[in-house]
Amino acid sequence: MTIVQDPVADFQLPPHNEAALEQIREAKDYESALALAAGGAALVSGGMIHPLGWVLFAMAYKPLYRVEKLARLEKLMTVLLSEFKTQGVQVFPVLKVEDNHPIDLFIRFPKKAHLIISIRSRGESEVVYNEKREILQVKKKNKSGLTTWRPCPLVELSDYERWVTKNRALFGMTSKEVTKTPTAKVLVLWSPTKAAEDHNPHLYSEMGSMKLLALRRKGTAFVIQEEEVTELVRAWLAKYEETK
Structure with a gap:
């Protein structure tokens, strides 16, 4: 029994x-x-x-x-709740992680989809991905040269995903849900910071009507601008529904 x-x-x-x-x-x-x-x-x-x-x-x-x-x-929370509340979204802000910056937003559609979002800005600058070194670099406006972005937001996002998995009980999740539910790791660049537009074509992927910079370091993380958050969440949900 x-x-x-x-x-x-x-x-x-x-x-x-x-x-x-x-x-x-x-x-x-x-x-x-x-x-x-x-x-x-x-x-x-x-x-x-x-x-x-x-x-x-x-x-x-x-x-x-x-x-x-x-x-x-x-x-972001105001927009997300307005758009997705009827779909049962849970938006958790400012989750403290040991020896790391907090998780800015953990978005959960129970047993459907998860998103972990980091909000970052480096002022008037462009963000460049160095494929050879697998790091993000920052090019300041009207300045020559690149500086390494530390701590690396891509590594942080990977750490955040492990933290959510380890602490799944905080959100009422079973081990099955946390391992079977697709999780998007997202770096949101806040204006005036933006991603450089001349990355190699193979670094981009398509999701619905979106063309996304998808950087692979310790898993894949999407890099988007602040105004694209709602569209990405909608596309991620649609992609999951297509696979059911």
Whole structure:
């Protein structure tokens, strides 16, 4: 006889969807106000009090770019929930990973498709993939030469995928779901950063109507611009449905 165990009664998913989005907004508003206070005087004097609900989101990022990172997360989460909520999407922001940057977004369509998204910007620059060395390099506007992007976002995405697999219980996933569900690793370049347009043709792949830069280091990662996120999620879902 097969014994079916009931789910744990007090199981709770990490903050996601509207509840997490509201915390992101509160964190952004607080950090924006704090940035306007000279030297953080308002915080020191007790003039600003932060709710504990979102403080972990804000503290996950370095102070110098905390506000803009939170604003980008807010923008993407708002669009994703608007487009895919009726399809049962779960959007988990700011998942802390040991000895690494946080996972910006883990997008889960239960038992259908997963996406792990890193949001990155290097100012007014182009991102170039060095095939021989299997690294990303950055070419700054009006400057000669290339600098190596460290830590490499492609390696980080591979680490993130392993972390999600290892910590699948946090999201209520079985080992079967986490291994059988297709996972897209995505590097989202935020304007004014963009990918160079002269990569070799074999580095591109097609998904639906999209032509994607697909870089292979420790697996395949797609490199897209911020405005392409919704289209990529839609194409990834469609690709999975086609294989069923």
